[in-house]
Amino acid sequence: MTTLADVAKAAGVSTMTVSNVLAGRTHKVSEATAQRVREAVEATGYVPSGAARALSRRRSRIVALVVNGDGSAMTSTHDARYVGELSRLLQARGYVSMMTPATDLQATVASLRSWNVEGAIVINTLGTQVEALLDAHNVPMLFSDNYAEIDGTLTVRTADAEGGRLAAEHLLARGHRSAIFLGPLRDVVSVDDERWRGFREAFEVAGVTASAPVGISQTTVASGVAAAARIAVLDPLPTAVFCSADDLAAGLLRGLTAAGLRVPEDVSVIGFDGFAISQVTTPVLTTIGQDMSAKAEQSVALLLAALEDGVEAAAAKHPEPVPVRLIEGESVGPPAAR
Amino acid sequence: MTTLADVAKAAGVSTMTVSNVLAGRTHKVSEATAQRVREAVEATGYVPSGAARALSRRRSRIVALVVNGDGSAMTSTHDARYVGELSRLLQARGYVSMMTPATDLQATVASLRSWNVEGAIVINTLGTQVEALLDAHNVPMLFSDNYAEIDGTLTVRTADAEGGRLAAEHLLARGHRSAIFLGPLRDVVSVDDERWRGFREAFEVAGVTASAPVGISQTTVASGVAAAARIAVLDPLPTAVFCSADDLAAGLLRGLTAAGLRVPEDVSVIGFDGFAISQVTTPVLTTIGQDMSAKAEQSVALLLAALEDGVEAAAAKHPEPVPVRLIEGESVGPPAAR
């Protein structure tokens, strides 16, 4: 392993000079020496030690990605895509990403502190978990998809309510006059609540029946299948169902079909996310697509801004929510006559 | 930030004593002092600095997860699940996971070296990339799903050929006498090749027509849809298609349906992976399920064994490939009469 000292010896200068060159402090070093140093770095294949640097500078250049880990981690396409993009963007900006599953909160917080993490992006983690994480205060934290207003933290959100509104308007335009919402509704305000709120309010604005939600606990395919059984026996059957995630909607489609209902002839269905799964169902799912790349970019930009100018300054400039758009499939039709 | 020195002062001992207690070197410290130290640790809320420890011990306790990053990272469900499980298991064993997207190989290798990563799990990365990564030699590396035999590295594999065989036997038992394979076939031996080999060989053993592969470049839904157009015009139409991934198979189903073909009446389809997407297609996909948790567990166990006993010793005990099983759906039927 080559160290600064090796490079310094090779270039015939002191370690500080090498350090200065590498840090780009040009006014401290003549161009000629800088050149010699650069050649020595090249020749020795020197890579600075992150640990030593972190220790000395008191800045680690590490960002933690805290992923929800009840049971097995990263089962949702959303989280996977987000994490992938985040780590890519962070790497491009010279940071490394530490994956910290929130299965063991104790261990997670310890990791953040132990490694002097500069910032953390907390993905879709709710309620009590959030509070435990805040123990690791003084680390700038960005909560994605979180609607709890927490002082001293940053937030990046999708235009969830807007998405709900788009879904509602699409249905209203087709003549639907009632619909139900399928998604997990908990004690805290979540993305699901917001989608439901946007949806509900658009219906109210149109002056028609506000819809009733069907609660479930997870946004998985299995959950959607299970919910279908409960929806199929409703009387009157709703003419449309708005699901807070594609996986859920896909499971619902399957369950409804199994129950002998046709989509969209008997019931229309709209999903949320716009991931691959929405394209392979029969019928193809009409869904609200969200821009994951934009979400990741905004997240990284905001967090790094906070690292430079402080959380307050960064939090001040509330960026636009990540845009959504309607992706028309085949799962929405005119309302069935009841 | 509390340091060892703070704890030492609080407990009225030297820093080394604290260090010894924390490292569990019981024979160096009397039980009475150890107790005092533990109380002081508790009271001060001390968390050791990873950077300082790494620097001093020359062991970082960091494992890198190298994910394939052409374009956007972690788009495959497989990689996402695998990464999620890996980081969870590593955390439980006291390691932290560094996400290193292989988009920028230069930067990735630099990260590995800079942070003195103890080991790396390289996910499904092929060809030239592998070689570049090996520049960071002397770091134990585990290549998952890799069939290139590389000296001094570890490998964890799914029973891919076995999966192909299961698929073939399932079709043969239903009376199929030919089938084609759909998957990316490249210059290097990959999981896809192995699945195809197992499939092909089982057909050969049965003494019937070996099947011909249809090449594509990615295992995505879009790729499957595109391939359907090419398959639908084959004459004679194959009675079955074996796809090397669920996403691909799901896309294929969609494309075939769009081309006016019925599955399984006109063509039978089998996928590989057993992920959620296989359950929401119409018909539900028959697929070869692989055990992702087992894969992750095996990977972590093997890598950590290598960290303790050296790569040679760990590599010596070739573990069983990760098991696969047939998951029956509705996409396989008797062969269509041609």
Next chain:
DNA sequence: ATGGTTAGGTTTAGCGCTAAACTCCGGATA
């Protein structure tokens, strides 16, 4: 000639931790 700058470095000290060498003391051994 004197002092003041500045460019271009070097030296020193220290980040928080640990390995290794050292100290001290109350027995056990001969």
Next chain:
DNA sequence: TATCCGGAGTTTAGCGCTAAACCTAACCAT
């Protein structure tokens, strides 16, 4: 009684880097 020994610590040095203080010669203005 002199010697050795192990238990229970402490001290010292150093991991690889950087911030800050320091040095030196060349240059400038007065």
